[in-house]
Amino acid sequence: MLTRRDTLWGMGGLSLTLGACGQAGSALSQHQSERKLLKIPQLLSGKKNGAYTEYNLKIQNGTSTFFEGRPTSTIGVNQAYLGPTLKMDVGSTVRINVNNTLQEDTTLHWHGFHVPAKYDGTPHQTIKPGGTWTAQFEVRQKPSLFWYHSHAHKQAGPQVYRGLAGPIIVKDPNRTEPALPDTYGVDDLPLIVQDRLFGNNGELVYARSMHDIMMGMQGDTLLVNGGIDPVFECKTELLRLRLLNGSNSRIYDFQFADRQSFLTTGSDGGHLESALEMSKLRLSPGERAEILVDMRHGEPKQMIATPTSDGMGMMDDAMMDRGMMGGRWWREDNNRDGGRSAFNVLHIVPNANLDPSPSVPTAFMKHAVVDPAIAVKTRQFVLQMGMGMRAGNGFTINGRSMDMGRIDERVKLNTTEIWEIENASWMPHPFHIHDVQFRILDRNGRPPAQHETGLKDTVLLSPRERVRLLLSFRDYSDPDTPYMYHCHILEHEDAGMMGQFVVES
Ligand code: C2O
Ligand code: CU
Ligand code: CU
Numbered sequence: 001m002l003t004r005r006d007t008l009w010g011m012g013g014l015s016l017t018l019g020a021c022g023q024a025g026s027a028l029s030q031h032q033s034e035r036k037l038l039k040i041p042q043l044l045s046g047k048k049n050g051a052y053t054e055y056n057l058k059i060q061n062g063t064s065t066f067f068e069g070r071p072t073s074t075i076g077v078n079q080a081y082l083g084p085t086l087k088m089d090v091g092s093t094v095r096i097n098v099n100n101t102l103q104e105d106t107t108l109h110w111h112g113f114h115v116p117a118k119y120d121g122t123p124h125q126t127i128k129p130g131g132t133w134t135a136q137f138e139v140r141q142k143p144s145l146f147w148y149h150s151h152a153h154k155q156a157g158p159q160v161y162r163g164l165a166g167p168i169i170v171k172d173p174n175r176t177e178p179a180l181p182d183t184y185g186v187d188d189l190p191l192i193v194q195d196r197l198f199g200n201n202g203e204l205v206y207a208r209s210m211h212d213i214m215m216g217m218q219g220d221t222l223l224v225n226g227g228i229d230p231v232f233e234c235k236t237e238l239l240r241l242r243l244l245n246g247s248n249s250r251i252y253d254f255q256f257a258d259r260q261s262f263l264t265t266g267s268d269g270g271h272l273e274s275a276l277e278m279s280k281l282r283l284s285p286g287e288r289a290e291i292l293v294d295m296r297h298g299e300p301k302q303m304i305a306t307p308t309s310d311g312m313g314m315m316d317d318a319m320m321d322r323g324m325m326g327g328r329w330w331r332e333d334n335n336r337d338g339g340r341s342a343f344n345v346l347h348i349v350p351n352a353n354l355d356p357s358p359s360v361p362t363a364f365m366k367h368a369v370v371d372p373a374i375a376v377k378t379r380q381f382v383l384q385m386g387m388g389m390r391a392g393n394g395f396t397i398n399g400r401s402m403d404m405g406r407i408d409e410r411v412k413l414n415t416t417e418i419w420e421i422e423n424a425s426w427m428p429h430p431f432h433i434h435d436v437q438f439r440i441l442d443r444n445g446r447p448p449a450q451h452e453t454g455l456k457d458t459v460l461l462s463p464r465e466r467v468r469l470l471l472s473f474r475d476y477s478d479p480d481t482p483y484m485y486h487c488h489i490l491e492h493e494d495a496g497m498m499g500q501f502v503v504e505s
Pocket of ligand 3: 428487489492493497
């Protein structure tokens with residue numbers, strides 16, 4: 001067990017000043033003076049209904065107020081923007097009724113969940129305007145943060161952008177979870193991080209220009225649980241933050257303005273084997289992580305997120321060379337936020353008297369050993385963005401764009417495979433696979449960093465990088481209904497960087 005005396009978080013020499021986050025720049029720091037309390041999504045535990053726990057979700061249009069006096073048209077679930085946190089128990093059977101009150105087709109996908117393909121909420125389970133779709137499955141996940149979001153055919157980008165997403169927290173009612181802070185909204189918070197671009201009228205801007213499609217939609221304002229530059233009053237010594245990069249395309253490095261370290265305790269699909277001291281954590285769209293923040297020093301802390309620009313310069317040059325877009329416009333556009341300045345994520349202000357938190361367990365769980373020898377098959381996936389293409393036909397996996405009528409891969413139930421993903425393009429892509437939680441074998445032949453050794457469903461590939469994943473296909477087979485794998489930059493997904501696989505018995 002770690003005690004206060006351990007130097008884990010380096011208590012000494014704290015020099016936090018609010019100026020330290022002033023680097024956030026223009027639009028961001030303007031809101032400093034009008035900080036609002038962090039919004040905590042309502043917790044929806046569902047209603048026990050015989051053998052099921054039932055949830056009713058209504059996808060609806062709404063009007064949100066991100067800026068005073070400038071209303072924004074949004075989409076939400078049971079509310080105007082985003083949706084409630086669905087709390088699900090391991091081993092329970094859930095039934096989720098999803099009612100679409102929009103004027104457009106949509107779907108709701110349970111990102112990271114292991115469910116039968118027909119309940120996965122992919123473009124094959126479209127919910128028509130006015131329609132209701134019911135998904136029903138047993139919760140076979142490890143405790144972690146997951147999320148639901150639109151997976152509508154070619155419309156995931158704009159729908160998620162307008163707000164069609166929300167968190168899912170899976171808990172183990174048998175308390176086999178490590179003793180971490182777990183009072184929702186008090187010392188256990190989901191943080192849904194999304195950048196957005198607003199017009200002067202307050203409306204969201206989603207133009208799908210060539211630039212937006214290539215780079216993915218990027219904004220200059222960071223929303224955290226649907227609010228800008230929020231503050232949270234912390235009442236406990238330790239604060240557990242469940243981070244979700246719910247952005248359409250931006251990749252961020254999360255850290256504290258004082259550069260103090262934190263403990264990373266979980267990845268996409270579950271706890272790590274033990275807590276890791278880190279001072280910076282990178283998350284690409286779709287990825288999650290759990291961290292513990294020590295507030296015992298009694299000083300406010302500012303979490304910031306720095307957008308990464310990995311590969312962007314090369315991308316920029318490559319596109320200019322081919323005369324794809326006017327350089328002036330490109331550069332201006334790319335410099336909207338200075339490219340590298342940081343966004344404020346959360347200002348944490350500790351109470352004068354903090355309630356004690358449990359000490360942090362040194363070991364959380366044992367993961368199965370990753371042994372590539374148990375794989376019966378290796379499949380290759382090459383991600384490519386064609387240059388000089390017309391929008392929509394250059395985003396490929398293995399040279400092909402998504403076709404809903406084509407099954408790309410057929411996998412045998414109860415087998416383990418290696419999937420080798422290669423990023424052959426000039427920009428980073430977060431690769432996501434449905435149905436399974438996988439393990440990362442290696443990156444360019446080298447073992448993954450420690451925080452990536454746990455359960456993952458989304459993996460970021462740098463330009464020219466090759467990553468090998470180990471996946472086991474269990475429980476569910478359906479020769480006719482596919483699962484997806486795709487880039488989680490939603491504009492790339494919508495443009496076709498997606499494929500389909502079925503699991504056959
Ligand atoms: Cu988070 Cu196929 O999606
Ligand atoms: Cu998914
Ligand atoms: Cu991509």
